[in-house]
Amino acid sequence: MTIDGRSLLAVAAALSLVFGLIVLALERRLRQPIPGLRMWAVANFLLAVAATSHALQDIAPLWLPAVIGNSLILVGRACTVAALTQFDRRRVPARGLAALCAIFVAGTALTLFVWPSFPARSLVMVAGMATFAGWCAVRLSAGETPSISRTVTITGFVGITLANLSRLWGHARQL
DSSP: OOOOHHHHHHHHHHHHHHHHHHHHHHHHHOSSOOTTHHHHHHHHHHHHHHHHHHHTTTTSOTHIIIIIIHHHHHHHHHHHHHHHHHHTTOOOOHHHHHHHHHHHHHHHHIIIIISOOHHHHHHHHHHHHHHHHHHHHHHHHTSSSOOHHHHHHHHHHHHHHHHHHHHHHHHHHHO
């Protein structure tokens, strides 16, 4: 039995949507709100729309998954950084997040319209993913006193960052 990519993207979109709805429902049930939950839900909704746009590859024009889908992934990851920052009751670096999103989105558009290159577009996306995952790890490590769950989460984000950095090396060699 094989599962095609479009089916996997549909499942990813559905899971992201459901997870966002669960987070919003949880927030409504809490007596005291937990900072960052709404932003976490927004990140999941953006990832659901991104997965849906990627599922339309070969059906819709190339710019839809390549620029819109990838941009939504990057903005969703920036929302994850914002959610973790809010969770620690710290000020969200909105300008920095917006500037990074703009740089990576511009890079994605440039590698589609000006300098069409899939490896270059992948390089931009992987660099963006590594940047935001690394930022999450740094944000969490600079927060409250370490706990087991915080340490495991930091380790996960460091692992994601390292995995993306290793993918960067592979994509850079293809250029």
